[in-house]
Amino acid sequence: MADQIRVNSDPRAAVTGDSVKPIDLRKRPRIGEIIIQTMLYACGFISIFTTIGIVYVLGHESLAFFASDEVGLVEFFTNTVWQPQIGEFGILPLVNSTMMVTVIALIVAIPLGLAMAIYMAEYASERVRAFLKPVIELLAGIPTVVYGFFALTFVTPWLREIFGRDVVQIYNVMSAGLVVGILITPIIATLSEDALSAVPSGLRQASLGLGATKWETAIRVVVPAAFSGIVAASIVAMSRAIGETMVVALAAGASPQFTFNPFLPAETMTGHIARISGGDLSYQSIDYNSIFAIGLVLFFMTLILNIASRMIVRRFREVYE
Amino acid sequence: MSAEPVNRPSASTGRLPQGEEVKQNVASRQQRGKLWQASLLFSVVVGLSVLLMLAWNIANDAFGGIAVQADVEVETLTDGRPLEDLTQPELVALLEENLRSRVLRNLNREQPLAERDAENLIEVVLLEIVKPEVVATYKLADFLFNRAEIEAQLAEDFPRAELEFKSWVRWDFIVNPMSSNPVYAGVRTALLGTLWLLMLTILIAFPLGLGAAIYLEEYQSDKIFDERTPAGRFFNRVIARSTSIISTNIYNLSGVPSIIYGMLGLAIFVRALENFTSGAMFGVGGDATANGRTIISAALTMSLLVLPVVIISSQEAIKAVPSTLRQASLGLGATKWQTIWKIVLPNALPGILTGTILAISRAIGETAPLIVVGASTFIVTDPTSIFSKFTVLPIQIYNWTSRPQDEFRAIAAAAIIVLLILLLSLNATAILLRNYLRSRRVT
Numbered sequence: 007m008a009d010q011i012r013v014n015s016d017p018r019a020a021v022t023g024d025s026v027k028p029i030d031l032r033k034r035p036r037i038g039e040i041i042i043q044t045m046l047y048a049c050g051f052i053s054i055f056t057t058i059g060i061v062y063v064l065g066h067e068s069l070a071f072f073a074s075d076e077v078g079l080v081e082f083f084t085n086t087v088w089q090p091q092i093g094e095f096g097i098l099p100l101v102n103s104t105m106m107v108t109v110i111a112l113i114v115a116i117p118l119g120l121a122m123a124i125y126m127a128e129y130a131s132e133r134v135r136a137f138l139k140p141v142i143e144l145l146a147g148i149p150t151v152v153y154g155f156f157a158l159t160f161v162t163p164w165l166r167e168i169f170g171r172d173v174v175q176i177y178n179v180m181s182a183g184l185v186v187g188i189l190i191t192p193i194i195a196t197l198s199e200d201a202l203s204a205v206p207s208g209l210r211q212a213s214l215g216l217g218a219t220k221w222e223t224a225i226r227v228v229v230p231a232a233f234s235g236i237v238a239a240s241i242v243a244m245s246r247a248i249g250e251t252m253v254v255a256l257a258a259g260a261s262p263q264f265t266f267n268p269f270l271p272a273e274t275m276t277g278h279i280a281r282i283s284g285g286d287l288s289y290q291s292i293d294y295n296s297i298f299a300i301g302l303v304l305f306f307m308t309l310i311l312n313i314a315s316r317m318i319v320r321r322f323r324e325v326y327e
Numbered sequence: 328m329s330a331e332p333v334n335r336p337s338a339s340t341g342r343l344p345q346g347e348e349v350k351q352n353v354a355s356r357q358q359r360g361k362l363w364q365a366s367l368l369f370s371v372v373v374g375l376s377v378l379l380m381l382a383w384n385i386a387n388d389a390f391g392g393i394a395v396q397a398d399v400e401v402e403t404l405t406d407g408r409p410l411e412d413l414t415q416p417e418l419v420a421l422l423e424e425n426l427r428s429r430v431l432r433n434l435n436r437e438q439p440l441a442e443r444d445a446e447n448l449i450e451v452v453l454l455e456i457v458k459p460e461v462v463a464t465y466k467l468a469d470f471l472f473n474r475a476e477i478e479a480q481l482a483e484d485f486p487r488a489e490l491e492f493k494s495w496v497r498w499d500f501i502v503n504p505m506s507s508n509p510v511y512a513g514v515r516t517a518l519l520g521t522l523w524l525l526m527l528t529i530l531i532a533f534p535l536g537l538g539a540a541i542y543l544e545e546y547q548s549d550k551i552f553d554e555r556t557p558a559g560r561f562f563n564r565v566i567a568r569s570t571s572i573i574s575t576n577i578y579n580l581s582g583v584p585s586i587i588y589g590m591l592g593l594a595i596f597v598r599a600l601e602n603f604t605s606g607a608m609f610g611v612g613g614d615a616t617a618n619g620r621t622i623i624s625a626a627l628t629m630s631l632l633v634l635p636v637v638i639i640s641s642q643e644a645i646k647a648v649p650s651t652l653r654q655a656s657l658g659l660g661a662t663k664w665q666t667i668w669k670i671v672l673p674n675a676l677p678g679i680l681t682g683t684i685l686a687i688s689r690a691i692g693e694t695a696p697l698i699v700v701g702a703s704t705f706i707v708t709d710p711t712s713i714f715s716k717f718t719v720l721p722i723q724i725y726n727w728t729s730r731p732q733d734e735f736r737a738i739a740a741a742a743i744i745v746l747l748i749l750l751l752s753l754n755a756t757a758i759l760l761r762n763y764l765r766s767r768r769v770t
Binding site for chain 2: 036038039040042043044045046047048049050051052053054056057059060063064066067117118121122124125126129138141142144145147148149150151152153154155156158159160188191195219220221222225242245248249250251252255256276279280283284289297298301304305308309311312313316
C-alpha cells in the first residue's frame with residue numbers, strides 16, 4: 007500500500023509554483039528502503055543457508071565415510087555390529103536402541119500427556135489451569151542434562167531396587183526411556199491441549215444437550231474432533247525423543263549393542279555421536295566421518311516425522327465454521 | 328463393554344430402556360465418568376509428583392553430610408589454641424617446625440613466609456599440615472534420617488573424623504575455578520563461559536531473527552523489482568517463491584535435533600572457518616590449543632539453533648500489532664520502513680524481547696551441541712575473549728554426573744541448582760521487561 011503513496015520530497019516547489027510539472031504517480035524507487043529490504047531478506051535467507059549447510063555437511067562427510075574401503079552402504083544398514091575398532095559399522099544396534107528409548111518414552115508420554123491435556127481442556131477450572139500451565143511449562147523448560155542426572159541418580163537406582171540388581175544394569179535403556187517420556191510429556195500435553203481447546207464449544211453443548219455425560223462428550227466428541235492435532239503432537243514428541251541426547255548419553259550406557267532387553271545398556275545414535283565427539287577427535291579419522299553418517303540418518307528420521315506431522319494436521323484437520 | 332447391554336436399545340426387540348432402567352443407566356454412566364475423571368486427575372498428580380521428585384533428588388545430592396578427617400588435629404598442633412589467635416611469627420615458626428625443607432623452599436620461592444600476612448599463613452597451615460580430607464559423603468536423606476547409623480559406622484571406620492552438615496552450593500562453589508578435587512571445585516569458569524555464550528548468542532541471534540521476522544511479516548508480499556519488465560517480474564517471482572520456502576523451512580528447522588546443529592557447527596565453524604574462529608586471522612590467538620573450539624564457534628552454533636524459535640516468536644509479536652496503526656502511519660505519509668521502525672517495532676518489542684529471551688534461555692541449558700562443538704571439560708582459566716577456550720555449566724554437569732564418585736554427583740547437583748537459578752532469573756527478567764515496556768506504552 008505504501009508503494010502508491012508518493013511523497014513529494016520538496017513541498018516548497020509546489021508552493022512557489024515556479025515549476026509546474028505533470029505529477030508522476032508511478033512508484034519511485036527509494037534506495038534506502040531497497041537496501042533495508044534486501045538486508046532483511048538476507049536475514050531470512052540464513053535459515054535456507056542453515057538447511058543447505060546441514061545437508062551439505064552431513065552429506066559430504068557421509069560420502070567420505072562410505073567412500074572409504076572399510077564400509078559399504080549395504081553393510082551400514084544391515085550389519086548388526088557397530089564396533090569401529092574392528093571395522094564393523096552396522097547402524098542397526100544404534101537405531102534399535104534409539105527406537106527402544108522412543109517407544110518406551112511414548113508409552114509413558116502419550117497416556118500421561120493426553121490425560122493432562124483432556125483434564126486441562128475439559129475439566130479444570132480457570133484457577134487450576136492458571137496453576138497447571140506454568141508448571142507444565144516449567145517441566146518443559148528444565149535443561150535436558152538435568153533430566154539425565156535425574157535418570158542416572160534417581161530412576162536407575164529405583165529400577166534396580168524393584169527388579170533386582172542383577173537384572174537391571176547400572177546403565178540401561180529403560181531408565182533413559184522413562185525419563186525421555188517425562189521430558190516429552192509437556193510437549194504432548196501443551197500441543198494436545200491447544201488442539202482440544204480449539205474445538206468449538208457448540209459441539210460440546212450439542213453433545214451435552216443430547217444427554218451425554220461430560221466424560222462421554224470429551225472422549226467421543228472433543229477428542230475425535232481434535233484427533234489430527236493430537237496425532238501431530240505425538241509425532242512431534244516422537245521426533246524430540248529420537249533426537250534427545252543428554253538423557254541417553256548419561257543413562258543408557260556407552261556400548262552399542264543389538265538387544266531388545268530394556269534392562270541392558272545400549273547406546274543410541276545421539277548418545278554415540280555425543281560420546282565420540284566428546285573426546286579430541288581427529289578430523290581424518292573414520293570415527294569423525296562415521297558420526298556424520300549417523301547424523302544424516304538421524305536428520306532424515308526427524309525430518310520425515312516433522313513433515314508427516316504437518317501433513318496430518320493439514321490433511322485431516324476437522325474445520326468447523 | 329460389560330456395561331454396554333444396559334444402555335443400548337437391543338437390536339432384536341428395538342426396545343428403548345424405560346423407567347427404572349433409564350435411571351440405572353444414567354447413574355452408571357455418571358459413575359464411569361467420575362472414575363475416568365479421577366484417573367485424569369491422577370495423571371496430573373503423577374506429572375506434578377515427578378517435578379517434586381526431581382527437585383528432591385537434586386536437593387538430596389546438593390546438600391548432605393560430610394565426614395572430615397584431618398591428618399593432624401589443629402588442637403594438638405597449637406596446644407589447644409585456635410589458629411586465628413596465633414600471631415604471624417608464631418605461624419611462621421609453626422610452619423617451619425612441621426614442614427619438610429623442600430616444601431618450605433617451594434613456599435618461600437612463591438613468596439617468603441615472613442612477608443606473608445596471617446590470613447595467608449593460616450591457609451597454608453590448613454592446606455599443608457592439617458590437610459582436612461573428606462572421607463565420606465552422605466546424601467541429605469541419610470544425613471537427616473539415618474544420623475545414628477551413620478555416626479556408628481563412622482566411629483568404626485574413621486574414629487577421628489567429624490560429621491558435619493555440608494551445602495555444596497555456597498559462595499566458594501560459585502567463585503572457585505575448576506579443580507580435580509570435588510571439595511575445592513567450583514563453577515566459576517563454567518558460569519563465566521555460560522554468560523559469555525548468553526551475551527554473544529543474544530547479540531547474534533536477536534538482530535538476525537528480528538530481521539527475518541520483519542521481512543516475513545511485513546515485506547512478504549512486496550515486489551522489489553519493476554513489474555513492467557520481464558526481468559523484474561522474474562526476480563519478483565523468484566523472491567516470492569523463496570520467501571515461502573523460507574517460512575516452511577523455518578518450521579522444519581525448529582524440529583531438527585540440537586545435536587545435528589552441533590555437527591554443523593563442528594564442520595563449519597570449528598573446522599572450515601578455523602582461521603576466523605580461533606582468532607588466528609586477527610592475530611589474537613587466545614589459546615594456541617583452542618583451534619576453533621572457541622566461544623565464538625559455540626555462540627554461532629547456538630545462534631543457528633535458536634534462530635527459528637526467535638523468528639517464530641518475533642513473527643507472532645509483529646502479527647499482534649493492529650493493522651490500523653500501520654495504515655494510520657502510512658496514511659500520514661510515512662514510508663514503509665519508517666512505519667516499521669517507528670510504529671510496528673515499538674509496539675511489538677515487549678513480545679519480541681520476551682520470546683527471544685525465553686528461546687535463548689532454553690538454549691543456555693543445551694548441552695549436546697556444545698559437546699560436539701568441543702567445549703573443554705577441564706579448564707581453570709577464565710575466558711578472556713571470544714576466541715578463548717570455554718566450558719559451560721551444562722557441560723560441567725554432564726561431566727561431573729558421568730563420574731561414579733558421590734562427591735562429583737554432589738557438585739553436579741550443586742551446579743544444577745546454579746544453572747536453574749540462572750535460568751529462572753533470565754525468565755523473570757523477560758517477564759519484568761515485558762511488563763515494564765507494556766506499562767510505558769499507551770496504545
